Amino acid sequence: MIRFNPLDHPVCLTLPRRVAPSAWTEHVPFAMWLVDVLRPRVLVELGSLYGVSYCAFCQAVAQLGTETRCFAVDSWQGDAHSGLYDTSVLDDLRRHHDPLYGAFSRLVRSDFDAAAAHFADDSVDLLHIDGYHTYEAVRHDFETWLPRMTRRGVILFHDTNVRERDFGVWRFWDEVKARHPHFEEAYGHGLGLLATGADVPEGLRALLDAPADELARAREFFFQLGRRVEVAQELAQAGEQLAALREEMEAMAGREGRRMRRQGYRVARVWADEGAGEVARRAWRRLRRTLAPSAPVREAALAVAVPPGPGRGA
């Protein structure tokens, strides 16, 4: 029997190219490892949003050359849990996805049920269910797509560890995991892996059959790799925010510099008017070449810089 050794699959050390908001980011290393272990012929994702999970699968497929055909199914309209959004989300994903993965992958804008009609029974090796997260919705997606799974089939469920609002994946997961070999990660909102087919791929069996202490080490390994991905993305975002801040400060410094030049112009003009000597006159002439004073500005400057009194001529 093969022993579980994630280092046999170094693809899981790769940082993802797709960087976007997602509750899935910490699972990217596990997703890449899974593609290497399963080498699926057909992969389907239900619920892709910005494509963080989907692009992790695709990146591994491209990097490993597994010749997998990939399909992301989403209405790209949102739902009550992820919020409603406009077409800019899909446009942004297309710009990233099409040039990198268009050769083997399609973004299918469709309702999950309508899309199911386009997949034959016994044709999907890896299915990721990450759509609407009520108990009823997850159960419906599972039951609709189960006949499409092959004998080597594996189904992933996201949000198995969310106990808020009307999220019910955890409840369905508790039921279904009692019937199939499985593996679960609690971090990153929870990810459940279910081997639904009779032929569990050997590399996966090494994980599913691992003794408890090895399983704990595997979870810790993927958790630490997932944290690394999150931290790398947080660092990149902080860098972008810093660059934007620097740009803003440079613009502010420019504005302030112009304001100070105008102020200097007024003071030099006052000095010249007050007969402060040749140096001031030269400064005034120099400034006048770059800034033309209007009479009201000049008057205002004089009023501010030299209050009426014995020092100021009429």
Ligand SMILES: C[S@@+](CC[C@H](N)C(=O)[O-])C[C@H]1O[C@@H](n2cnc3c(N)ncnc32)[C@H](O)[C@@H]1O
């Ligand atoms: C939680 S998000 C997916 C997150 C994504 N996997 C990631 O990596 O961040 C759920 C998505 O499922 C889509 N969705 C929910 N129910 C759907 C349905 N019945 N048909 C099509 N799309 C659906 C929503 O539009 C939303 O974009």
